[in-house]
Amino acid sequence: xxxxxxxxxxxxxxxxxxxxxxxxxxxxxxxxxxxxxxxxxxxxxxxxxxxxxxxxxxxxxxxxxxxxxxxxxxxxxxxxxxxxxxxxxxxxxxxxxxxxxxxxxxxxxxxxxxxxxxxxxxxxxxxxxxxxxxxxxxxxxxxxxxxxxxxxxxxxxxxxxxxxxxxx
Numbered sequence: 362x363x364x365x366x367x368x369x370x371x372x373x374x375x376x377x378x379x380x381x382x383x384x385x386x387x388x389x390x391x392x393x394x395x396x397x398x399x400x401x402x403x404x405x406x407x408x409x410x411x412x413x414x415x416x417x418x419x420x421x422x423x424x425x426x427x428x429x430x431x432x433x434x435x436x437x438x439x440x441x442x443x444x445x446x447x448x449x450x451x452x453x454x455x456x457x458x459x460x461x462x463x464x465x466x467x468x469x470x471x472x473x474x475x476x477x478x479x480x481x482x483x484x485x486x487x488x489x490x491x492x493x494x495x496x497x498x499x500x501x502x503x504x505x506x507x508x509x510x511x512x513x514x515x516x517x518x519x520x521x522x523x524x525x526x527x528x529x
Contacts, residue, residue: 399457399495402527403438404504407448411507411516414444414476415468418455424462424496434466444470450504455493462494469507469516479507479516486510487517497525 405413416438422428438453445451457463466489468478479487487510493503506520 397456397458398499399455399493400452400500400527401455401493402450402452402500402502403445404450404502404528405445405447406504406506406520408520409447409505409507410509411469411472412444412446413439413467413505413507414470415439415478416465417468418463418465418493420457420461420463421492422462423460424494430464437468455495457493457495459495459499462492462496464490465493465503466491467505467507467518471516477516479518482515484513485515485517486513487515487519488521489518491518491521492523494523500527501525502528 403416417434417436418438419430419432419434421430438455439445439451443451455463466478466480468476471477479485480489488505491505493501495501501523503523504521505518507516508519509515510517510519
């Protein structure tokens with residue numbers, strides 16, 4: 362009869378021990394939580410012809426997986442009256458989990474004081490789905506080149522870069 366009672370008691374003790382370990386999760390920070398933000402240096406290439414006035418992002422999910430966006434675009438990442446002239450840059454921290462990416466879109470000053478969101482131009486033909494990726498490190502340098510296209514008769518993004526680390 363003692364064997365009959367011992368098994369349930371051992372099972373009960375094992376369950377209690379396992380429960381006590383799982384209840385301590387909040388006491389020890391998870392390394393993945395520390396990697397849920399990305400510190401970004403966002404540069405406007407010196408070859409650009411326009412000052413950036415708006416940067417909006419939206420999550421796209423894990424890197425290397427085709428994801429249909431499900432979230433809305435963010436508000437402007439630039440603070441009130443903050444702009445990025447050609448050759449300039451700003452720093453900010455983004456909530457992009459490690460191994461994920463977000464896309465961004467831009468607004469510029471057209472040189473006459475008008476704020477233009479590039480994607481809103483009729484038949485926009487510049488680059489889109491511009492990436493900010495969080496892989497290879499927790500810092501990133503991102504930079505687009507924004508110029509007037511005579512062929513398209515509009516302001517377009519003609520090039521971009523996105524690499525690990527902060528470029529000096």
